[in-house]
Amino acid sequence: xxxxxxxxxxxxxxxxxxxxPTLLPNVTIVSLLDGLVLFxxxxxxxxxxxxxxxxxxxxxxxxxxxTEGMEPYHIVKKLSxxxxxxxxxxxxxxxxxxxxxxxxxxxxxxxxVDKSLIRTTQxxxxxxxxxxxxxxxxxYEFWFLIRSEAEAFFGVRITGLSTRGGKQAEKGELRxxxxxxxxxxxxxxxxxxxxxxxAGHGAIPSQRxxxxxxKHIIAGDADPLLISKLRQRLRHLPETEVLQMDALxxxxxxxxxxxxxxxxxxxxIFDKTVSDYNAFYTNMLREFKRVLSQNxxxxxxxxxxxILLQAGAVVGFAIQEKYDxxxxxxxxxxxxxxxxxx
Numbered sequence: 001x002x003x004x005x006x007x008x009x010x011x012x013x014x015x016x017x018x019x020x021p022t023l024l025p026n027v028t029i030v031s032l033l034d035g036l037v038l039f040x041x042x043x044x045x046x047x048x049x050x051x052x053x054x055x056x057x058x059x060x061x062x063x064x065x066x067t068e069g070m071e072p073y074h075i076v077k078k079l080s081x082x083x084x085x086x087x088x089x090x091x092x093x094x095x096x097x098x099x100x101x102x103x104x105x106x107x108x109x110x111x112x113v114d115k116s117l118i119r120t121t122q123x124x125x126x127x128x129x130x131x132x133x134x135x136x137x138x139x140y141e142f143w144f145l146i147r148s149e150a151e152a153f154f155g156v157r158i159t160g161l162s163t164r165g166g167k168q169a170e171k172g173e174l175r176x177x178x179x180x181x182x183x184x185x186x187x188x189x190x191x192x193x194x195x196x197x198x199a200g201h202g203a204i205p206s207q208r209x210x211x212x213x214x215k216h217i218i219a220g221d222a223d224p225l226l227i228s229k230l231r232q233r234l235r236h237l238p239e240t241e242v243l244q245m246d247a248l249x250x251x252x253x254x255x256x257x258x259x260x261x262x263x264x265x266x267x268x269i270f271d272k273t274v275s276d277y278n279a280f281y282t283n284m285l286r287e288f289k290r291v292l293s294q295n296x297x298x299x300x301x302x303x304x305x306x307i308l309l310q311a312g313a314v315v316g317f318a319i320q321e322k323y324d325x326x327x328x329x330x331x332x333x334x335x336x337x338x339x340x341x342x
């Protein structure tokens with residue numbers, strides 16, 4: 001059994017606690033902080049690596065608690081004092097000329113400590129592994145992660161040094177980790193018929209398909225240019241169709257034919273495409289209610305919290321769950337809604 005620590009979007013701790021045991025076998029959550037989870041599992045490294053809502057995952061080497069008032073230098077010194085890499089060395093792929101770098105992060109920002117201390121740490125790593133130092137083109141990263149909750153961790157990063165799947169996000173595209181959270185909040189089932197009427201660049205349909213359990217996915221958008229790109233991006237996903245349509249008048253969608261809506265509608269912060277957001281959200285939820293099947297659910301991300309709540313009350317939606325988060329520095333929330341039965 002190995003111990004890992006993984007970072008995720010702040011605000012979703014309850015979701016991680018609830019769903020991580022369903023994603024990995026034999027999981028024990030050791031510690032759960034806001035945006036970080038420390039856990040043990042018998043799952044192979046590759047399985048941990050591909051948990052979609054983690055920003056980054058690390059194989060734990062050592063941990064330090066009660067770091068109140070300690071400077072980064074002293075924390076790094078304590079963590080690296082008696083390094084034992086014997087357990088992690090076999091988990092590193094066998095390369096004759098592997099390279100690494102050492103990274104120090106304090107409260108989610110990279111920071112510097114005394115170079116001689118870093119050199120000492122580098123020498124210990126080189127002594128116990130086949131790796132050599134290369135700060136610019138490293139195959140592996142060893143991280144000192146210092147948290148505001150008076151805890152610090154030292155581990156080797158197991159997630160790639162590029163974005164998951166090797167694809168850079170488009171401008172305005174939802175982060176894959178956030179799209180995955182939205183998808184898993186919908187409580188995926190094998191008979192789901194899923195709709196994203198504001199699909200944009202397709203992050204939500206892609207991540208929902210990544211979870212595998214579904215019957216059909218419909219990705220819709222009003223923008224013909226985005227539709228063309230969407231068809232290209234989603235062409236390999238099974239049981240998925242792309243439709244150009246107005247989310248307020250979804251003529252191609254039959255009444256009560258959708259079990260799950262997962263979407264990120266306009267907020268009026270990063271875009272100015274809507275003149276009256278009160279009317280927009282009310283009409284949007286009315287249309288959602290029309291196409292939703294009995295016991296259907298809506299998972300929606302928005303910064304228009306009050307407007308969504310008011311529109312939901314008018315149309316007849318109840319809030320099942322709510323998670324306050326930040327998106328690009330803006331306050332937003334994720335809501336899981338169900339419609340009242342008439």
